[in-house]
Amino acid sequence: MPSDAAPGGGAPRPAPNHVLEFPGGYTRSVGPVIGRFLSELRDGRLVGVRTAGGRVLVPPTEHDPATGDDVTGEFVEVGPAGTVTTWSWVPRPAPGHPLRRPFAWALIRPDGADTALLHALDLGEFEEGADPPRPLRTGMRVRPRWRAERTGAIGDIECFRPEVTMIGSPSRLEYGLRPGRALGRFLEGLCEGRILGHRCAACGRVIVPMSGLCPRDGVPTSQEVELPDTGTLTTFTVSHVPDPRAPGVPFVSGHVLLDGAGVTMLALVAGVPAAGVRMGMRVRAAWRPRGEWGRTLANIRWFEPLDEPDVPLAAIGDHL
Amino acid sequence: MRRQVAVVAFAQTRHTAGDGGLQEAEMLAPVIAEVRERTGLRRFGFTCSGSCDYLAGAPFSFVSALDAVGAWPPISESHVEMDAAWALHEAWVRLQHGDVDTALVYGFGKPSQADPRAVFAQQLDPYHLAPLGIDPVSLAALQARAYLERSGATEDDLRAVVARSRASGRGNPFALHLPDPGDTGYDVAPLRACDVAPVTDGAAAIVLAAGDTARGLCGRPAWIAGIDHRSEAHAPGVRDLTRSDAARLAGARAGASGIEVAELHTRFSHEEPILREALGLGGGVEVNPSGGPLSANPEMATGLIRIGEAASRVHDGTAGRTLGHAASGPCLQQNLVCVLAGGGHG
Numbered sequence: 001m002p003s004d005a006a007p008g009g010g011a012p013r014p015a016p017n018h019v020l021e022f023p024g025g026y027t028r029s030v031g032p033v034i035g036r037f038l039s040e041l042r043d044g045r046l047v048g049v050r051t052a053g054g055r056v057l058v059p060p061t062e063h064d065p066a067t068g069d070d071v072t073g074e075f076v077e078v079g080p081a082g083t084v085t086t087w088s089w090v091p092r093p094a095p096g097h098p099l100r101r102p103f104a105w106a107l108i109r110p111d112g113a114d115t116a117l118l119h120a121l122d123l124g125e126f127e128e129g130a131d132p133p134r135p136l137r138t139g140m141r142v143r144p145r146w147r148a149e150r151t152g153a154i155g156d157i158e159c160f161r162p163e164v165t166m167i168g169s170p171s172r173l174e175y176g177l178r179p180g181r182a183l184g185r186f187l188e189g190l191c192e193g194r195i196l197g198h199r200c201a202a203c204g205r206v207i208v209p210m211s212g213l214c215p216r217d218g219v220p221t222s223q224e225v226e227l228p229d230t231g232t233l234t235t236f237t238v239s240h241v242p243d244p245r246a247p248g249v250p251f252v253s254g255h256v257l258l259d260g261a262g263v264t265m266l267a268l269v270a271g272v273p274a275a276g277v278r279m280g281m282r283v284r285a286a287w288r289p290r291g292e293w294g295r296t297l298a299n300i301r302w303f304e305p306l307d308e309p310d311v312p313l314a315a316i317g318d319h320l
Numbered sequence: 321m322r323r324q325v326a327v328v329a330f331a332q333t334r335h336t337a338g339d340g341g342l343q344e345a346e347m348l349a350p351v352i353a354e355v356r357e358r359t360g361l362r363r364f365g366f367t368c369s370g371s372c373d374y375l376a377g378a379p380f381s382f383v384s385a386l387d388a389v390g391a392w393p394p395i396s397e398s399h400v401e402m403d404a405a406w407a408l409h410e411a412w413v414r415l416q417h418g419d420v421d422t423a424l425v426y427g428f429g430k431p432s433q434a435d436p437r438a439v440f441a442q443q444l445d446p447y448h449l450a451p452l453g454i455d456p457v458s459l460a461a462l463q464a465r466a467y468l469e470r471s472g473a474t475e476d477d478l479r480a481v482v483a484r485s486r487a488s489g490r491g492n493p494f495a496l497h498l499p500d501p502g503d504t505g506y507d508v509a510p511l512r513a514c515d516v517a518p519v520t521d522g523a524a525a526i527v528l529a530a531g532d533t534a535r536g537l538c539g540r541p542a543w544i545a546g547i548d549h550r551s552e553a554h555a556p557g558v559r560d561l562t563r564s565d566a567a568r569l570a571g572a573r574a575g576a577s578g579i580e581v582a583e584l585h586t587r588f589s590h591e592e593p594i595l596r597e598a599l600g601l602g603g604g605v606e607v608n609p610s611g612g613p614l615s616a617n618p619e620m621a622t623g624l625i626r627i628g629e630a631a632s633r634v635h636d637g638t639a640g641r642t643l644g645h646a647a648s649g650p651c652l653q654q655n656l657v658c659v660l661a662g663g664g665h666g
């Protein structure tokens with residue numbers, strides 16, 4: 001029982017042992033109507049022809065397809081922008097197709113025309129086999145990409161492309177920051193592979209990273225405490241928007257309560273699938289190689305799961 | 321007044337998904353022998369065939385196929401470079417002249433020898449379409465998209481057409497026996513590989529006879545109650561692709577009403593709902609009980625087989641009024657409708 005054929009149709013055939021070819025192809029007269037269309041194409045213009053009933057046919061034909069009457073001699077410049085009236089998506093282009101990467105075929109009604117022109121629509125780079133991209137829609141606005149060297153053929157339009165409706169807007173700002181006294185000290189510790197906190201004289205909590213103040217009591221802090229690089233994940237979020245610091249998408253960021261600390265630290269969590277991350281999970285810092293360390297929290301790449309039982313939520317309830 | 325003409329015999333090959341190793345004439349000879357045996361006729365008043373030189377890769381390929389018929393002493397013969405359903409129309413017209421009473425019609429195709437998508441791209445207009453390199457499946461997918469958006473039907477509805485056709489095809493000894501459609505990814509979206517009729521080699525033959533000759537050759541002749549074919553503009557951009565006006569008109573002219581079984585030339589799954597709508601075939605009409613082209617698509621014989629299958633339901637008494645449909649050209653450009661009826665129409 002044959003199974004579904006591979007897209008593209010049919011089983012691979014052996015190399016041809018018979019080739020049917022007309023050397024040089026055919027020479028065809030184009031006549032005054034199609035000839036005018038092709039001549040205008042060569043000059044980079046898209047024209048249609050008006051019917052006796054007033055409709056504009058693009059591409060032009062000698063006769064009105066609705067009535068069979070001769071068309072008028074009036075040619076009308078249309079488009080070149082137009083609207084997609086229907087489309088199909090080619091995930092695996094065939095050898096005869098105009099583009100080597102996935103693309104759409106589209107019927108495009110140029111502005112000012114009453115009929116549609118068939119052409120290829122290039123939506124950019126896609127991997128072979130890709131599904132139709134979201135922006136591809138009936139009603140989409142498109143414009144031709146003209147070839148630099150034109151000969152008077154439908155291929156003088158290389159393809160159509162979407163009209164510009166969105167732009168990328170890159171943004172980059174540079175700052176020189178000074179960490180301040182307490183945070184500077186914290187970063188010095190990180191340079192040595194140590195995580196330093198301050199113990200509040202009023203409430204006794206250890207604050208990490210330290211800022212020189214207890215956020216709870218509003219009093220200055222100065223008593224240094226070194227903390228281990230193990231802790232408990234109190235809460236987390238799964239992000240599907242890429243971030244240059246994260247290992248990939250989706251990634252997890254969460255609050256880690258270091259053992260002995262009184263406040264949580266925001267950190268990335270990795271080394272576990274997003275679906276496997278739990279509140280109360282025990283974690284340990286994954287440090288970058290010592291040679292890459294600097295005065296930055298990035299010395300800790302992220303936190304990874306520790307092979308220990310989860311901490312009951314009641315035990316971290318104050319930090320949720 | 322029209323002469324009454326009936327389909328009195330129908331034969332087809334056991335179609336194959338690949339090259340069975342036979343030349344066209346060798347593939348055809350057994351089905352010609354079968355309809356001769358069934359009718360007892362050695363010679364026919366008229367012979368007409370449908371085939372495609374580009375499929376065979378040879379000019380005048382129908383001439384060598386005549387070896388399967390035997391053309392000496394000279395016979396009255398014609399050919400259409402189309403599906404043999406149009407050859408049947410020509411034979412029906414010829415029988416209307418009144419001087420001959422029988423006609424042999426046959427069609428054959430071996431698309432497995434070449435790339436049928438490249439072959440049928442050759443039939444497109446050479447100014448605006450062919451130079452783009454667009455193939456028939458890509459054109460059909462444009463129509464499928466337009467139909468889905470107009471009707472609100474979904475790709476799953478198309479899959480259901482395929483599943484039903486293939487299940488029926490597995491009950492037909494002449495069709496390819498294809499599994500339930502799986503998700504093979506898009507061929508040309510929104511069409512998947514299963515939405516496209518399979519590449520198939522095969523042949524079929526029909527004998528037409530008029531009036532009392534038909535009654536003498538067949539216990540239950542399938543009378544041609546009406547036959548018509550219509551064509552629309554070639555350019556897909558000037559048509560409403562979501563509807564088939566040509567099928568609607570051909571159906572109306574052929575008197576397509578009261579149909580119990582319809583065999584439709586659906587080369588793509590989305591064509592079935594478009595044709596059902598155009599031909600006014602309600603939910604009670606059985607469509608493509610043979611499995612249809614989605615289960616076996618021997619090009620140039622596929623449309624003739626639709627008429628043969630529809631006639632067979634009249635021959636075996638399981639239906640009183642059936643419809644055979646054939647299509648040609650991009651996006652259902654041309655449509656032929658043949659309404660067949662049992663007793664009382666002779």
